[in-house]
Amino acid sequence: MKESIKNFEDSVDKQVNIISYTTFMIDTFGNVSPDNNDLHNLFLTFLKAGKTEYSQFIYNGIIVSLYGSFERLIEDIVESYLTSIICHSDTFEKLPSAIKKNHTELSLALALKVGKDRNREIEEKSKLQSVIISNLNTCMINKDGYKLNVSAFSSHTANFRLDIVRETFSNIGLSSIIDDLANNIEVIDFVRAEKGYGEGENVTNNEVASTIRFKLDDLANRRNEIAHGTKPQNYLDYNLLLSFCEFMKIIGKAIYTSCSTSNNRVRLKNIDLSHYDTVYMNNPKVFIKPGVIGFKIEDVTGLSGFNLKVGTKIFITNNNDEIQSEATLVSLIVNKSDANEYLISEAFEFGIKLDIPLENSFSRRKFFFYN
Template sequence: MNYAALSTALARLDDLRCFSELSENKITAVKHLLTLDLNVAGPAFEWANKISNFSPGRTYDYACSIVLLYGVLERFIEEIAEEFITNVVKVAPTYDALPDKLREAHFDLTVSHLQRTRGSRYDGRYDAIQIVDAFSGCLSGKIPYRFIVESMRYHTSNFRVPMVDEFFGRIGIESASRRCVKTDEFDAFLKSYDRIASNERPETVLDLINDLVVRRNEVAHGDTSNVLAHSEIIPYCDMLSAYCKGLTTVINQTFINYIAKYGTDHGLPIAVYNHNIVCIYSRGVELIPGSLLLIKNSSNNWYSVKVMQVQVNSETVTNAPAGIDTPVGLKIDGKCKKSYKIKSIIF
């Protein structure tokens, strides 16, 4: 599945890398301009001279980068958690069908949310009446139920790695950072920096994430005594990028494992061609381009793919006929084997 939180985070990290590189280039340009004759450089010489004599400039660049980097982390954590919960709620037919941990956290955080509405600085989207009405419907078994996801974003601590794990753990995503480090996405980052995660405590390799939080707090309190060079910001961007990608993989796998029990079982494929064209019985499901398929591989792990094209009787159609169990050919955006079990999810 695609998560908007990841796309947003990666785009902002690309901007921060660009900012760091341009800031480094600015230093080189200033040094070059100061070597030129004033008559040749003209106004650019005066600008370069002011830049070189403005010693706080580097500190301001550093503070800006650190605050924005931490902002990427915090926004990503909050938004991908909200996307995960929203998707789970779409699939769960009743409030009681939600994962136990998610319901427990929802109870506590809804009460906290309700208390915060009394504060003069409260600026949430929901007032006390709306929160109570939705929560009452959840507890009474109302169908459909209304789950206010905004309550679940609340936290009081900065996102050091242990806090990230606690934040995700309360909604049913256990050991998120430890599992993240073991993903292919994070492993690629480690290899690019010639680093290895320990088997005992793999999450300790996330040292730059914790250091980023420390630096953000220092900057917020006016302490800029430990300024990094522009080039030293890049590894923070790279680790945060890998962390976001790895966490997304962990979150998506947790979601897939949860929703698999609600999928329509299509059994084993009738046939598979080129690994990306599968033929199955529709079981009456109105499969369309964009439909989500869950596939269980030989290791009994589920993964998801999207339907790109639907064919019935060798003709491309907009959808498989609803309510009719018919053989369909599906072109998917992933790979499958004839021995893999397939389910479909509509939400």
Template sequence: MSLEDFKKEINQVREYLKHIEYVNNLANYSNNKLTQDLLSDISEFKILKEHYKNFSTDKKIFEYKATIISLYGLLEKYIETWIKEYLNSFSILVVSYNDIDKIIKDNHFKLSLKLIDSITSRGLPKFQHLKKEEILTKLNQCITNAESYTFNTDAFIISSGNLKHKQIVSLFESINIKLNELLCNNQTLADHIKDENQIQNIKNFPADFLYGRIDDLVERRNEIAHGAETLNILSKSELEPYIKFLEKYCQAVFEILTEQFIKQKSIHKFQKIENVINVFNKTILAFEIENYTIKVGDTLIVESQEGHFCEKSINTIQLDGVPHQEIIVTEKKNIGISVEPKISDKNTFYIVKK
């Protein structure tokens, strides 16, 4: 499930609020005599105006509740989905279960047992599609057939209810991703927080301050879900910062998972270019290579000084100043490849293991 799917759904909330505003404007659109005369014979408008007059306060409460529940639903849905998708992709990337990070393996075992307990003793509706036998089979396969394993991905989201930021961080810890540290280095979210709070550096601020909108959203959702009296209703203009923050927060989470997956690819499927000669014009990488076949369209992984990872397609290859579509190198050669900008001589580079 892509980032675009998330953005589409969060924009549906925005459109819902816009629709409410249009309806409100129409219901109030009868302040002058000319308008009253024009609309006096439209029975549907009379009904709308009367209904709006009688339902106005309750309507605001209902719309507020619907918006908060929808926003929290998106948070929970996409955090859970992306974690599960990350693990599924991880199991395809890393062929043998024995090569999986110890933290993930330990948590997989522990959380799978917890998942079994949840579906047998607690009967959580969220996991009603699962059977304990299937969970045990997957666990057993990790031990007995390590080359053909599958994660119990639902086990890693078993504690995902009431997703305040601290709980989201905990979920990511179970897959060995330090979310707080990575969020501070994510430009998408960091720039938004800086602009919103008029601060220059977010690294010295506690998580409660930085991600407080997420926690407040969860608290509001809990109040609604538990039937508490709704007193502090947010208007459309007050809801927009929550929507914007949720959008940037989830985009940052998606970007972090994408980068972390590329990092895992650099470890398990790629090899580091040890002998980098130089980088020219932020697009051309010159390096030494031997016993390797490289062609246009191959992937280069780039790691920045700050630990960010991205993939770039190789656009051109040159050997001794002559362009090639493919080069088969048997002895040490210096070649140049071009990629989309920008790269730096401070980056670390990886090419596919051959």
């Protein structure tokens, strides 16, 4: 998924560079002295074009590129997400329920779509359909080595307006994707700035969600107008195009963040603690401001001989031993003194700093340490 978002951001940056270069040239040409007739007339021609055919050309190119990059981002993230989920789930039954539920229907839809593809030879279409059905069969018998039809989840026939984005991610179990976007800090800050809210003024969740819907649907509509040769009801000037680019970059990153977080939850859910040689501690005290978790160990039964050290890995679970987070120990204090490591042999007190943000709920969690 990292490569997907990087490629998307690079693509958007290229559009920003094109707009910035164009506005720079127009501003420069506009300052040419009228005394230089030849150059002045040439630049006036450019300036005129900049407001008509040339500006329309830039507008069309930016909109089509933005939409194409966004479409590719969604497809790539969906496929990358599924590929990663498969690595964490050794059988089909261990996959998230939405993926299991939608796999058959989407696979058959993909097979039909392949069959109608006019750009493929009959033999090629038949071969691809056979692979789709064969993969579907491996999932139905639920054996090790099942093969998911990943492209069935990224395949689509409609443009990526908001509802299609929601449906696409819901099919892979990420039904809260739009809520995640509406609660993303960078998205909220963009909407607040665009609406001209002052410092301390709060933007409502409905305003953020409405902005996301309008901009994604507007991008798809504008792309369709260009593709069908229809003149847009209105063009966006260069400043508005720059703002559109900024929004798409922010929303793309928010989608990536939401999917990465969900992917990590699935990965942690499928970890079997019994496969790790861990020692267990609980009832810590959490000090959010200094970022420290403290433990007081009076009974070292089951802990004696464990080498607690910087770099020790930790699984943090709920009371049902379901892993909620994982972390690495980055700083250690033992009996009020800094330490790089400590071989447990007797009762002691220690504090640790982790490489993840602390939560008050950690005081109710179990901590499984391992090296």
